[in-house]
Amino acid sequence: MRLGLIGLGYIGKIHLRHCLNLESVELVAVSDLSKKALNFAKRMGAKKTLSKYQQLLEDPSIDAVIIALPTYLHASCAKSAAEIGKDILVEKPLARNVTEAREIISMARRNDSKVMVGYDMRFSPPFCALKEKIESGILGDVQIAYASNIGAGPFFHRAELGMPKPVPTWWFQKELTGGGALMDLGCHIINLFRWYFGGIASIRSYLGYRYNLDIEDQATCIARFISGPVAVINVGWFSQESQKKVELFGTVRHAIACRTAENRVLAAMKLLATRSTQYESTYLRELQYFVHCVKHDLPPSPSGNDALKDLEAISLAYKNQISLK
Amino acid sequence: MSLVGFAKVQSTRNDSIRRAILDSLDLIQYEFAKEIHNVVIKPNLCYYWDYTTGQTTDPKFVAALIDVIRAQVLSDVNISVVESDASAMRCKYAFKILGYEKMAHRCKVDLVNLSEDEHERVEVAVGGQSFRFELPQTIKSADLRVNLPKIKYMNYTRISCALKNIYGCNPYPNKFKYHGKLDEVIVALNKVMNFHLCIVDGNIVSGSHPCRLGLVMASRDPVAVDVAAARIAGLKATPRHILLASKEGVGSTSFIPKGIAPEYFEKRYPKERAIDKIMKFAYKFTQAAGLDKRLGL
Numbered sequence: 001m002r003l004g005l006i007g008l009g010y011i012g013k014i015h016l017r018h019c020l021n022l023e024s025v026e027l028v029a030v031s032d033l034s035k036k037a038l039n040f041a042k043r044m045g046a047k048k049t050l051s052k053y054q055q056l057l058e059d060p061s062i063d064a065v066i067i068a069l070p071t072y073l074h075a076s077c078a079k080s081a082a083e084i085g086k087d088i089l090v091e092k093p094l095a096r097n098v099t100e101a102r103e104i105i106s107m108a109r110r111n112d113s114k115v116m117v118g119y120d121m122r123f124s125p126p127f128c129a130l131k132e133k134i135e136s137g138i139l140g141d142v143q144i145a146y147a148s149n150i151g152a153g154p155f156f157h158r159a160e161l162g163m164p165k166p167v168p169t170w171w172f173q174k175e176l177t178g179g180g181a182l183m184d185l186g187c188h189i190i191n192l193f194r195w196y197f198g199g200i201a202s203i204r205s206y207l208g209y210r211y212n213l214d215i216e217d218q219a220t221c222i223a224r225f226i227s228g229p230v231a232v233i234n235v236g237w238f239s240q241e242s243q244k245k246v247e248l249f250g251t252v253r254h255a256i257a258c259r260t261a262e263n264r265v266l267a268a269m270k271l272l273a274t275r276s277t278q279y280e281s282t283y284l285r286e287l288q289y290f291v292h293c294v295k296h297d298l299p300p301s302p303s304g305n306d307a308l309k310d311l312e313a314i315s316l317a318y319k320n321q322i323s324l325k
Numbered sequence: 326m327s328l329v330g331f332a333k334v335q336s337t338r339n340d341s342i343r344r345a346i347l348d349s350l351d352l353i354q355y356e357f358a359k360e361i362h363n364v365v366i367k368p369n370l371c372y373y374w375d376y377t378t379g380q381t382t383d384p385k386f387v388a389a390l391i392d393v394i395r396a397q398v399l400s401d402v403n404i405s406v407v408e409s410d411a412s413a414m415r416c417k418y419a420f421k422i423l424g425y426e427k428m429a430h431r432c433k434v435d436l437v438n439l440s441e442d443e444h445e446r447v448e449v450a451v452g453g454q455s456f457r458f459e460l461p462q463t464i465k466s467a468d469l470r471v472n473l474p475k476i477k478y479m480n481y482t483r484i485s486c487a488l489k490n491i492y493g494c495n496p497y498p499n500k501f502k503y504h505g506k507l508d509e510v511i512v513a514l515n516k517v518m519n520f521h522l523c524i525v526d527g528n529i530v531s532g533s534h535p536c537r538l539g540l541v542m543a544s545r546d547p548v549a550v551d552v553a554a555a556r557i558a559g560l561k562a563t564p565r566h567i568l569l570a571s572k573e574g575v576g577s578t579s580f581i582p583k584g585i586a587p588e589y590f591e592k593r594y595p596k597e598r599a600i601d602k603i604m605k606f607a608y609k610f611t612q613a614a615g616l617d618k619r620l621g622l
Contacts (some may be wrong), residue, residue, distance in 0.1 A: 155372070211373075211375075
């Protein structure tokens with residue numbers, strides 16, 4: 001399959017490595033505004049580098065594109081790609097708000113384009129194992145679900161090496177991100193729990209602002225699912241230590257899935273040896289699945305519609321805020 | 326020989342920090358001159374890491390010092406808290422994220438981004454080499470300049486404390502370009518900026534992991550402070566930039582400790598572990614070999 005990659009930021013570079021390593025994929029072109037990033041892509045083996053994504057979309061030989069741009073550019077880029085019938089893997093969140101997400105989906109539907117959204121937790125083995133446990137009935141009826149997705153958020157770039165990279169300033173502007181930690185990290189959990197339990201009946205949130213920004217850096221949500229379970233979701237950008245954890249409490253058994261930061265030395269060695277870390281391998285599975293869906297004309301999951309429902313839930317959570325004075 | 330005062334913060338309460346600052350100043354027999362009108366305070370803001378990481382000066386520490394200065398000098402003395410943009414940090418966001426905007430509003434002081442300040446070109450020689458910098462107007466016009474550094478390990482200079490903190494007074498944002506001659510540049514900037522007093526916020530220190538050390542260290546001499554800091558952090562040899570600063574007349578490597586024995590803090594400082602040293606070495610190696618760029622790190 002012939003792919004184009006748009007955006008060479010942190011996640012874009014992970015996709016780049018995988019596109020170049022995957023035998024079933026031919027990376028036709030990459031695009032980014034940064035010359036430095038394009039040079040890096042060239043050194044890695046990208047054949048064609050472009051400064052404008054519009055040029056990449058015009059290439060008729062490209063079947064599908066990966067969009068790894070800042071959130072505020074997702075809608076315009078995804079709509080342009082859908083308009084000319086490209087299949088799309090777009091990074092989460094799908095868009096800044098429900099309106100933009102609906103526009104992308106509607107454009108994709110009109111042009112018969114597939115839209116898949118990059119929720120990497122959906123391809124992480126421990127969290128997939130929980131889904132199997134729920135479906136096998138081994139847990140009984142899940143009554144309470146608890147999740148935490150805590151890390152440094154936009155402040156993590158290279159911080160672990162003591163040589164932080166600049167945080168792109170769009171991260172600090174609500175009109176460009178659509179929201180803070182709830183949008184950035186909460187969408188993963190909401191999508192995962194919707195995958196586990198189905199639709200959300202109601203959701204409320206408490207938002208925290210430790211860093212005094214216009215966007216929240218921490219959020220606690222409580223959600224009730226139509227199928228019965230009640231979930232507590234904690235997300236935050238405030239910690240240098242990262243953890244993604246889900247606990248399910250069923251009428252028969254309990255189950256836990258957890259993903260913590262990898263050992264730095266082992267991760268670096270693995271990156272040198274295989275060009276992919278344990279963390280990055282979920283992105284590889286995600287890409288392999290997307291390629292499979294496109295090749296065999298299957299509807300991908302998580303789809304654009306799934307991500308729209310996630311954004312609707314997040315929008316409701318922002319609306320239904322709890323005050324803890 | 327310079328006096329270095331070592332005092333202990335007894336609790337995390339604001340009055341306890343203020344008490345320890347006063348104690349440390351008493352130990353070095355420091356008295357604020359009464360005719361001071363403009364004060365500059367330079368905390369250490371590092372990236373967007375807040376004070377709990379031990380990497381940045383606690384805004385509560387700055388507020389406590391402001392209280393002390395106002396009580397001892399004049400209640401309406403002008404105080405500016407200064408920092409400059411850096412390769413990976415913008416003051417506009419750091420002041421907000423790290424709680425300095427709230428502190429400045431509460432204490433009625435100015436926050437100055439030196440990168441946006443008016444400045445004049447100055448030239449200074451270190452070790453026979455000449456360096457040119459922009460001297461910010463806010464620093465130039467201050468009657469009293471107070472340096473509030475942290476004690477932490479650093480890849481290039483091994484330790485960062487009083488001398489290294491003044492590196493952040495250089496208004497030029499892309500400071501990464503100086504890393505080739507970092508020792509000389511640090512010394513040159515200390516000669517240009519000429520700070521009068523140094524009070525180390527060692528309440529929470531970073532070390533190998535963040536730890537509540539409860540230290541406040543004060544001195545008029547930044548070189549003496551750095552020698553003491555290096556000893557507390559467990560460095561066996563004095564880092565080159567400290568020796569160079571002493572040679573250039575910035576201060577003295579010999580000091581007389583006053584107050585609590587430095588060994589008390591040395592025992593408790595979270596020393597660098599072998600794994601940290603390996604990681605630093607590995608990082609330097611990947612940089613030198615260009616691997617970081619090849620891997621997109």
